[in-house]
Amino acid sequence: EVQLVQSGAEVKKTGESLRISCKGSGYIFNNYWIGWVRQRPGKGLEWMGIIYPGDSDTKYSPSFQGQVSISADKSIGTASLQWSSLKASDTAVYYCARLSGVPVAVGWDNWVDPWGQGTLVTVSS
Amino acid sequence: QSFLSQPPSASGTPGQRVTISCSGSTSNIGTNTVSWYRQVPGSAPKLLIHSNNQRPSGVPDRFSASKSGTSASLAIRGLQSDDEADYLCATWDGSLNGLLFGGGTKLTVL
Numbered sequence A: 001e002v003q004l005v006q007s008g009a010e011v012k013k014t015g016e017s018l019r020i021s022c023k024g025s026g027y028i029f030n031n032y033w034i035g036w037v038r039q040r041p042g043k044g045l046e047w048m049g050i051i052y053p054g055d056s057d058t059k060y061s062p063s064f065q066g067q068v069s070i071s072a073d074k075s076i077g078t079a080s081l082q083w084s085s086l087k088a089s090d091t092a093v094y095y096c097a098r099l100s101g102v103p104v105a106v107g108w109d110n111w112v113d114p115w116g117q118g119t120l121v122t123v124s125s
Numbered sequence B: 001q002s003f004l005s006q007p008p009s010a011s012g013t014p015g016q017r018v019t020i021s022c023s024g025s026t027s028n029i030g031t032n033t034v035s036w037y038r039q040v041p042g043s044a045p046k047l048l049i050h051s052n053n054q055r056p057s058g059v060p061d062r063f064s065a066s067k068s069g070t071s072a073s074l075a076i077r078g079l080q081s082d083d084e085a086d087y088l089c090a091t092w093d094g095s096l097n098g099l100l101f102g103g104g105t106k107l108t109v110l
Helices: none
Strands: A003-006 A010-013 A018-025 A034-039 A045-052 A057-060 A069-073 A078-083 A092-103 A108-115 A119-124 B009-012 B018-023 B034-039 B046-049 B063-068 B071-076 B085-093 B098-101 B105-109
Touching (some): A003 A108, A034 A078, A034 B098, A045 A069, A045 A092, A045 B085, A078 A092, A108 B085, A108 B098, B009 B018, B018 B085, B071 B085
Parallel strands (some): B009 B105
Antiparallel strands (some): A003 A018, A034 A045, A034 A092, A069 A078, B085 B098, B085 B105
């Protein structure tokens, strides 16, 4: 079974650093992009960025560039999302998800499946 | 970050057919395929449809979807009480280097 398992909930103070993780199993981890998605309380899904574990090629959504760092350790089949200085506005559930897809005649045929179970990050002052 | 446009809510009675719309632009839905996800509050989203109209194994054929131009729609026939959830559309957006999601439609089974 293809599965992504994320690390547990975190409670942090503003200004602290944090790394959360996402471990893949049931497939060749190096061969699929992994994306990170934020969901603030009661809000929609926001794409943060993606990483290709095979060569650590990383692409960020403009809203998240410089705000977070995405990395992967292919030796242990794990992707990570990291903050150096948390803000209260970082309070959210963070999901990792495996990207699948192919180029089509024009554009892209992309989707994410499966998703990790989510990691709740709570940041308070 | 902007979102694809979805109605915030939809409803139907058991056995009915409901449709949920998703509207974008030429640079996202107009160029790329659409996927649909089901999210029960407090849980992770799950893939329902990919490649505009393809159901992964395990998804009942009560769920179908289509795309035309810059819009897409999800149809659920034979509505059941456990279909209550949020339904989200998504498409690739090159400016995001990732998927652009709809705001979600909360489906209520009356």
